[in-house]
Amino acid sequence: MHLLASQIAAATGGTLHGPDVQVDSAGIDSRALRAGQLFVPIVAERDGHDFIPAAVAAGASAYLTDRAPDLALPATAIQVDDTFTALAALGREARRRLPDRVVGVTGSVGKTSTKDLLAGVLETTYRTAASEKSFNNELGLPLTLLGAPDDTEAVVLEMGARGVGHIALLCEIASPTVGVLTRVEGVHLEMFGSLDDVARAKGELVESLPADGLAILNADHEIVAAMDARTQARVLTYGLAPGADVRAENIVLDDQLRPRFDLITPWGAAAVALGARGEHQVPNALAAAAAGGGLGVPVDAIAAGLAGARLSGLRMELATTGAGVVVINDAYNANPTSMAAALGSLARLDARRRFAVLGTMAELGDDGPAAHREVAALAHDLGVAVIAVDEPAYGDGVTHVADVDAAVAALGDLTEGDAVLVKGSRVAALERVAQALG
Template identity: 35%
Template sequence: MWDSQKIAALLKEELWGNSQALAFGCCIDSRLAKEGNIFFALVGEKVDGHDYIEAAWQKGASVVIAEKERLENRPAFIIPDGKALIQVESCLDAMQSLARSWSRQLGAKVVAITGSNGKTTTKDMVAAVLSRKYRVHKNLENQNNELGFPMTILNAPENTEILVLEMGMRGLGQIAFLCSIARPDIGVITNIGTTHLELLGTQENIARAKWELIEALPPGGFAVLNSEDEWSGKLAQKSSVKQFFYGLAGKFHKPNLRGLNLTPFGALGTHFTLESENWGQVPVFTSPVTVKLPLPGEHNVLDSLAALSVGMLLEVPLQEGCEGLATMELSRMRLELQPGIYESTLISDVYNANPTSMKASLQVLRERGGASTLAILGEMYELGETSREGHYEVGQAVADLGITELITVGKLAEETARGALARGLSPERIYSFPERAGAIKKAQELLARLSQGTWVLIKASRGMRMEEVTEALRRG
C-alpha cells in the first residue's frame, strides 16, 4: 500500500489534494472502483476516462491519475476531501511504471507464461498447483497485454508470494517489455505455433518473439519447455538457461517429466500417470503418481505437465500439485460443457482458435461424442498467408476424425468446408453460412432430427462471438 505522496514521487509528478491518501489496487472503469483504488483515466477509442474522474472518486477511488493535456481544456473541478489527483503525460506509461515499482516492492517470485496455444489454461493450472503451498496472484481471464499485465500486478496483495503472469504478444519486443515490468524467475513456453503470423510474417519471427521470455530470465532462472514442440527444442539447444522439459512422447527433446497412460474418465476428465527422469535440481519421485485432470485431450495434459513442472521447481509436493489440478477452475469460454437442446451436449470453446487448437478440440469431440457429433466452426484470425491452408487443414481433420456433421460460419471458414469435402465428408453433411444466424437455425434443425445425445463443438476466434451460438443451443 502506498500513499498519494509516494505515488507522486515514484512518477516524479506533482500532487494535488491530500498527500496522505492511502491507495491500493487499481481500475480503469469508474463503475468498478473499490475503496482506496487508484483510478487511471485512460483514453479509449470510444470512452475517455477523464469524463469519469468524479464518478471514480464517488465510488471510492482515493487517487486519480490523469493526463495533463486532457485536463487543460476541461472545466475545473474540486478534489474531494481525503482524495488526490496526479497529472501525468501518459496514464498508460504511469500505470506500467507503478507496476514495475510494485513488482519490485512485493519481492514475489514471478512465473511468466507465453505460447501460441494454451497459455491461459496453463496459467490457471500453474496457479492451482502453486496455491497448494504459496499465496498466489494471477491475471484475471487473459489480461496479458501492455494494459492488463500491469493492472494485474498493481492489484496483487501485499502478501503475494508468487505472481503467475500470462504474457501475450502481437509483435517483436512486446514480451521483452513485459519482462522489464515484472522480471520473471521461471519462464514457461507452451508451444510456438502460427498464431500472429499475419502480424509477424514468418514462423522464425514468432519463435523469436516468444523466446524473448527465456532471454529475460536471470542466471538462476528456469525455462520450462514442451518436448513435443519443434521450435522450443531447436531454440533450447542454443540457450544456456537452465531447462526443464515436460512431454508425452518426447518428440523433440527428452522430457524430465512425462505423462503416460492417458485414459478418459467422466464427461471431460483424463486420468494419467507421471514418470520423472533423474534430474539433479528437483526431487525425483519413484512410486507411480496418478493425476486426475478435469479436462480432456492431450493438449490439456501437456498444459498440466507444465504446471506440475513449475510446482516441482518450486518445491510443491507432487501429490499436493495433483490435488490442485483436480480442483482447479478455468477461465471462462474454454472447453465449457453445457447441456444443449434435444438432450445434446455442448462443448463451448469460443475464446480463441488457430489450427492447432481447432484440431485438439475436434479430437476431444471425437473422443467423447461417439456416433453422433456436430462441429460448428468459425473463422480463425491472424494466420496471414497461411489462412487458407490453415482452414483447409482443419476441415481435413473434421473428416479424418469421423465427425458426422459440419457447420462453418464466415467466409474464411468456407475453406474448412472444402477441406472436409476433399477428405471424404459427404456434401450432405456440410453446411456453410456467412453469419451466425444461419448457422444457429441449421444447428437447431440438425439437433431436432439427430439422435438424442449428440455432442456439439462450438469454436472460432474470439472476434466471431460464437458464444451467441452456444447460448442459442443451450437447454433451459
C-alpha cells in the first residue's frame, strides 16, 4: 500500500522531518527490508532504533522514530511518541483504505492452513492479500494490512493470541467482516491457564463482527459451534456432520495423502482434489469453502482454489529420498491435536516400517507430561517407532536422543518402503532431520 510520509504523520500523530516521500508498505526487520518501504523500529529484546542506519542503507524511503531523528541520514523521518503504537495506528489507516472483504482466521490448530486455503479460494475471484507465514500478532497483522496492494479486493488475516484480549485488539485494528474459527484445544495453556480462557480469547473474533458480517463456525466442535450465541453476525457452519451448511462427503486419500471429496454447499456441489495433505486438512478446506462462498466465490472456483492453494512451508511436506524413503516434514509446530493427525497420516501410508522423529510440544503447562505420554502411546498403537529428540516426557518405550544428529543416527539404514514423520514445536527446529535425510 502506498502512503505519503505526511499521511503517515497524520495517522500516527507524528512530526514529519524531511521531504514528503511516498512509501510502499512497511517492515520491522532491516535485514529483510525492500527499497521504498517504511522502516518501523520496534523496541523489544533489541532496540530497533539501532538499525535505522542499516534500514536506510537498504533503501528505506522513510522511518519512524520515537527519538530525535538523525537528520544526516538520507531518508525522511516521522517522529512519534511510540513506534509500537504508531504501527497499530498505521494498520488502522491501511484498513480504512481497504474494501469490506476482510477475513480474520483464528483457532488453536489449523489457522495457518485455513488461511492459506482461503487465500487460494478468494484469489480465483478477487485480488487477494493474506498474512505471510504466521504473521498473526500485533506486529504481523498491521504489517499485512500495510503490505496489501492498493487494488486489493479481499484480505485474509491470521489472528493468534497469547491470552484473553489479544484477538480483540487485533480486531480493533483490522475490523474484520468475516470471522473463521477452526478449533479450540488445550494448547498454549502455559499462557492461557485454562481451556475456558482459550475459548474466551478465540471467541473475541466473532464478538467483533458487525451485524452484517459473517461468522464461520466448526459444526463438529462443540465449543466453537456454541459461539453462535456470541455474535450478532450471520452464521455459516462447516464440518463432517450432516447438518453442517458446508460439508464433505465420500472422503478418500490418494497415495500422496491428498484428500479427495465431494463438497456440499448452499451454493451447489463440486468435486474437490485438495492440494494439502492429510485427512485433518478437510475441515480446514471446508472452513475456507464456507468463507469463500459467503463472499460470493462460485462453487467451481472454490474447488479450483482448494486444489491450487499455495501452502506455508514445513506443514505436511512429503518427499521421497533417492533411496526411496518417504519423509513427511511437518516440523513447523506441534500440539497434541496436530500430533495425532500427523501420526494418523503416517499410518495411512503404504510403508514397510514407520518412524516418527518427535520434538517437544511446547507451552502445554501442567498438561505437558501427560500429553507427551499420550502421543507416545498413540504412536505405539499405530505401529510407529518413536525417536524423541531432547524431550524425556515421551516416557518409556521410545528411543531418546539428545539432538538432531543423534536422531538421524538412530534411524539407521533406511531403505525403500520406510516412512519417516518429522514433527515438533518450532523451538525444536526438527526440519533439520528432514534436510539431513535428503
